[in-house]
Amino acid sequence: MAKFFIFLEHADGQIKRGGLELLSAAKNAGGEISIFTNNEAIAEQAAKYGATTGYVCKNSTLENYNPEAYCSVVSEAISKSGASVVLASSSMLARDLFPRVAAKMNVGFASDCTEIKFNGDNLLVRKPLYAGKCSATVQFSNSNIKIVLMRANQLPISQTGNGSIKIENLSFSKPDLKTVVKEVVRGTSKKLDLTEANIIVSGGRGLKEAKNFELLNPLAEVLGATVGASRAVVDAGWVPHGMQVGQTGKTVAPSLYIACGISGAIQHLAGMSGSKVIVAINSDASAPIFQKATYGIVGDVFEIVPKLTEEFRKALS
Ligand SMILES: Cc1cc2nc3c(=O)[nH]c(=O)nc-3n(C[C@H](O)[C@H](O)[C@H](O)COP(=O)(O)OP(=O)(O)OC[C@H]3O[C@@H](n4cnc5c(N)ncnc54)[C@H](O)[C@@H]3O)c2cc1C
Structure with a gap:
């Protein structure tokens, strides 16, 4: 049975819809689920959807997205979790982060997928190509870890977890970061992205x-x-x-x-x-x-x- 690792993004204290869809899909596939977040309350929410281990890194460097810092800590969490399937919503952030993680860990990667089929550790995903003119079915080969970014709004959400989760706090120290995010100016829109x-x-x-x-x-x-x-x-x-x-x-x-x-x-x-x-x-x-x-x-x-x-x-x- 596959071991899942799900990268969760959140807004206004709630897991974003894409993350909930992935938790539900993994739970339905019958695997063990670990998640990564920078916020313990988010890990606790994830437990209601079937996550049993939460890798949490609360370091202030991770409050805002920093590619180098996130790549380092997320790769470490994936290795510790022993996951064979890594899932994230195909957001702007994830599309920037996960090619770096895949390169660092030397594992297979498919982004912007619209369908996913689980068969134990084997995975088949479908993704549009050439601006949607056609689509490809992608199978992973020679990769012990498979990273899949799924478009949001493709999968149903079901709340089937028992609400308990083991939290593993990750420390992060990298004084030699090559870039530092000094400030993030948010757009004024209060609407859902x-x-x-x-x-x-x-x-x-x-x-x-x-x-x-x-x-x-x-x-x-x-x-x-x-x-x-x-x-x-x-x-x-x-x-x-x-x-x-x-x-x-x-x-x-x-x-x-x-x-x-x-x-x-x-x-x-x-x-x-x-x-x-x-x-x-x-x-x-x-x-x-x-x-x-x-x-x-x-x-x-x-x-x-x-x-x-x-x-x-x-x-x-
Ligand atoms: C490399 C590249 C990347 C691009 N990326 C994007 C992208 O990400 N997103 C994107 O949208 N475009 C993108 N474009 C631009 C794209 O090619 C089109 O130019 C653009 O989508 C046209 O926008 P539009 O439909 O609003 O305008 P138009 O093509 O001008 O269409 C306006 C439509 O409104 C209709 N209309 C006019 N008056 C009325 C009325 N009163 N009531 C009802 N209908 C009316 C017209 O019949 C017409 O069909 C890209 C182009 C290139 C070259």
């Missing part, structure tokens, strides 16, 4: 100008959604880059993605075509987004979005 969001309302150049982007906020609010954007509007300075979905933005996989005035360029599709249901609103019936959409609405965003908002408000109230 796009990569974690279950519903996304995204806007594109069809909204014509920056102030019209606000049209999306009431719809997002009614649905409990996070607002995203195409690169065209990010480049135009209407919204910050953190909101960009696509090849050079964030990869998202929500249950529902509503694209408002977005043409559906391949680079945009690369970031959102893994969404379960795609609704496209576009005045041009031949816009490429309709080829990917589950439901297409040919019409003017300025008419359709307020109507949809009203209808959802009534239906959900």
Whole structure:
């Protein structure tokens, strides 16, 4: 049976959704689960989802992400855990950290996966390639440890742990770090990050100008959604880059993605075509987004979005 090691990210004192999905998947696969976190309360939460050992490093250097420090301490924790399968959500942080960990430990690595199949220590993962034009099934060979980064919102969550966990405190001392994070300035948005969001309302150049982007906020609010954007509007300075979905933005996989005035360029599709249901609103019936959409609405965003908002408000109230 596989021994799992799960790297958990957290926000506002809660394990992020992607981490909960991985804990549930590992528990369902029937393996022993260790986790890594910089916060003991997070380890205790993980116990409710089946983790039995928590590697916790509370050193102040790890409060903010430092690639060198994290690579050193996470590699050490993986070795100590004896895990054969290492899982993390395919976040910006994990995509920066785990190639370093894999290189340091000389083990196999697959990022941005959308499916995972466990068969004891053997693993098969599926990952999109070439901006989503095709996908590959990847098997690990000659690697005693397999590192897999999974996109969030792909797996169900179930709370099946017994709530008890053994905490192993890790010390960290590396006075010769080559870079030090002096300050992190957080964005002002209180919304759930796009990569974690279950519903996304995204806007594109069809909204014509920056102030019209606000049209999306009431719809997002009614649905409990996070607002995203195409690169065209990010480049135009209407919204910050953190909101960009696509090849050079964030990869998202929500249950529902509503694209408002977005043409559906391949680079945009690369970031959102893994969404379960795609609704496209576009005045041009031949816009490429309709080829990917589950439901297409040919019409003017300025008419359709307020109507949809009203209808959802009534239906959900
Ligand atoms: C290397 C590279 C990387 C890139 N990375 C990304 C990326 O990460 N993310 C990304 O999004 N793009 C990316 N792009 C840009 C991408 O190619 C497109 O230019 C961009 O996605 C277009 O954004 P858009 O759909 O908002 O604008 P447009 O393509 O201009 O589409 C606007 C759409 O709005 C519709 N419309 C107009 N008025 C209305 C109305 N009143 N009501 C309804 N619909 C209306 C139009 O019919 C049109 O389909 C990248 C490009 C390159 C070369």
